[in-house]
Every structure is written in C-alpha cells, then in structure tokens.
Amino acid sequence: QVQLVQSGAEVKKPGASVKVSCKASGYTFTSYTMHWVRQAPGQSLEWMGWINAGNGDTKYSQKFQGRVTITRDTSATTAYMELSSLRSEDTAVYYCARMYCTSIRCYNLDYWGQGTLVTVSS
Amino acid sequence: EIVMTQSPATLSVSPGERATLSCRASQSVSSNLAWFQHKPGQAPRLLIYGASTRATDLPARFSGSGSGTEFTLTISSLQSEDFAVYYCQQYNNWPPLTFGGGTKVEIK
Numbered sequence: 001q002v003q004l005v006q007s008g009a010e011v012k013k014p015g016a017s018v019k020v021s022c023k024a025s026g027y028t029f030t031s032y033t034m035h036w037v038r039q040a041p042g043q044s045l046e047w048m049g050w051i052n053a054g055n056g057d058t059k060y061s062q063k064f065q066g067r068v069t070i071t072r073d074t075s076a077t078t079a080y081m082e083l084s085s086l087r088s089e090d091t092a093v094y095y096c097a098r099m100y101c102t103s104i105r106c107y108n109l110d111y112w113g114q115g116t117l118v119t120v121s122s
Numbered sequence: 123e124i125v126m127t128q129s130p131a132t133l134s135v136s137p138g139e140r141a142t143l144s145c146r147a148s149q150s151v152s153s154n155l156a157w158f159q160h161k162p163g164q165a166p167r168l169l170i171y172g173a174s175t176r177a178t179d180l181p182a183r184f185s186g187s188g189s190g191t192e193f194t195l196t197i198s199s200l201q202s203e204d205f206a207v208y209y210c211q212q213y214n215n216w217p218p219l220t221f222g223g224g225t226k227v228e229i230k
Contacts, residue, residue: 002167036220045166045209047219059219095165099213108156108172108213112165 002114002115003025004096020116022096029077030054033099035109036070036081040092050099052081054060093117094109124148124212128222134230135200143225145193145210154214157186157195160224161206169208170195197227205229 007021022034030042035050050061050072058070064083072079079096093115125148135141145155153173157168168177170186183198190228197204210222 029130046225110168
C-alpha cells in the first residue's frame, strides 16, 4: 500500500533552516510528483512547491521562492523540503503529498504524509 | 491565482442528517476539483476528485457535484467518523495549487 512517512517534529530558532523528509513506499517513486503543503495554526492549507521525482524538476510558490528547496533521492525513495531563514510565522505542520502527472497533464493530489510540526521560537 | 471560497465555515449537524458543503472558485476550474477530509493529527484524506469521482473505498454517502466555479460536497447521512474539516482544492490552473478555507463539520 502507498505510504508517505515524514520525519519527526522540529524546533528551530528564527533565522535557522529546517529540512523535512518524506519517505515513499508502495509505488514507483519516480513515476509521480511530490508536493509540499503547510498548515499554520488555525489556517487553511498552503501549497509551497513540487518536484518531479523522475527528472528532479522543481517549481515553487512565489511566496516561498528563494527560501524553499525541494529535492529528492531516488535511491532512498525520499523527498525533502528545506526552508531557510525561518521566522515565527513559519510555525506550521508541513505535509508531503503525491500527484500523478503525464507529459500532457497532472491530476489530483492523492496520498499525503502524516505531517511534520515545525516550531520556530527563540 | 485562483481563489477558492468555502461556505459555511462551520456546519452543525446531527448524526444521521444530511450535510451540504459549498466551494466556489474565482474563475472556472472545469472539473479539476478535489475534496479532502482532515482530522486533527492525521493526514488529509482524498474523498472526491474530478469534482464527482469518489476515491477508492469511499462510502457512497459522500458525493460531489458541480463544474466551472460552483461545487458541492454532500454527505447524505452523517456518521460519527465524518465530523472533521473538509477542504476543496483546485488543480486546473496552477501553480499554485489552491485550497479553500475549509468547512468544519461539527456535532449539533
């Protein structure tokens, strides 16, 4: 069965960076794209960016451009999201989520990771 | 960016009753609309994609309808496990993928 298992909770100081991992299993990792979505306390879901796990292409939300980097390790079937220059407003639960894309179009997000709480506090 | 607006923000429903959740897009998203159920401490769960196609093993009491800019998620007879927050999300015109603000379905 498809599983996305994320790394554990993190506490970081303002200005630091955090790297969250998302280990995929139960499907062909390189046949899908992986997205990162976050949810701040009391807020809705916010898309951050994605990576084509097959060729490594990435695209980021303008809001996070320059601060977020999404990578993947195909041998480990793991995607990573690194967010730098952290501030208190980045305190949120961060999720990875899978999406299937062909050369013509992309479909819906389907499976999600369990979430990783990142707390930014001095 | 396409803005997704959900209403109501909170829906109080008794078990066994029908719940109707609305989602509006700021411009047409065709049928590229998904619904997710989210419970505290859990991963969001895909319910509906393509505006009306139920995800695998989803109970038939969940149904989705609409196209263009107006969408509805209906839960025909609420069960205890259905009390959660529900989000709509468009994947027609992105990046960015965008989500609605959510509807919390609570016990009346």
